[in-house]
C-alpha cells in the first residue's frame with residue numbers, strides 16, 4: 001500500500017466528498033480566459049467531474065490513483081504524454097493540471113464517440129484544449145501513426161484484453177528513459193494474462209504498485 005503521508009503535492013488537496021455538481025462547478029469557473037483557471041477552481045471542476053463519473057459508472061482513475069500518478073508526473077517532468085483511453089477526460093485533465101507548470105503536451109486516444117464529445121467539452125471548458133490533442137479512433141490503429149520514440153510518459157487505460165497490443169505499440173513510441181504505466185493490472189490480471197506471459201518471456205523489468213484496497217494497481221515499466 002502507498003503511504004498517504006508521502007503524497008502531498010503542494011496543490012489543492014483532492015476532496016472527493018465535495019458536493020458541487022458539475023454544472024455548479026462550471027458556473028464557478030471564473031470570468032477569466034480558461035487558461036488562467038486557478039488550481040483550486042480546476043480541482044473543484046475535476047472533483048465534480050469525478051462525482052458525475054461515479055454516478056454514471058465511468059471507470060475513472062480513483063482519487064488515490066490520481067494522486068499517485070500526479071506524484072509520478074511531478075517526479076519525472078515528462079514533456080510529451082500519451083494516454084490510451086480517456087473516457088470523459090478526467091485522467092487527462094488531472095495530468096494536465098499537474099503538468100501545466102512546465103506545459104507538457106498531452107496526446108490522448110479514445111474510440112467511443114460519446115466519450116470523445118464529452119472529453120472535448122471538458123478540455124475546452126477548462127482551457128486545456130491547447131495542450132491536449134485527442135485522436136479519435138481505435139488506439140490499435142492510431143498508435144502506429146504516431147511519431148516513433150516521442151513520448152516520455154505513456155499511460156495505458158483502455159480495453160484490458162488488448163493490453164499486450166497497446167504495450168507493444170507503446171514501447172515503439174516511447175523515448176529512451178520513458179515511463180509506461182499500465183492501469184488495473186491486479187483487478188483485471190485475468191484479462192491480460194498474455195501480457196504477463198510476454199513480460200516474462202522477454203525478461204522485461206516491471207513493478208506493480210498496489211494503489212488501494214479494492215485491488216486497483218498499476219504497473220510501471222521504464223524503457
Ligand SMILES: C[S@@+](CC[C@H](N)C(=O)[O-])C[C@H]1O[C@@H](n2cnc3c(N)ncnc32)[C@H](O)[C@@H]1O
Pocket residue numbers: 059060061084085086087088089090091092109110111112115137138139140157158159162
Ligand atoms: C477505463 S476507461 C478510461 C478512463 C480514463 N483513463 C480515466 O481514468 O478518466 C477506458 C476507455 O478506453 C476506451 N477504449 C477502449 N478500447 C479502446 C481502443 N481500442 N482505442 C481507444 N480507446 C479505447 C473506452 O472507450 C474507455 O473510454
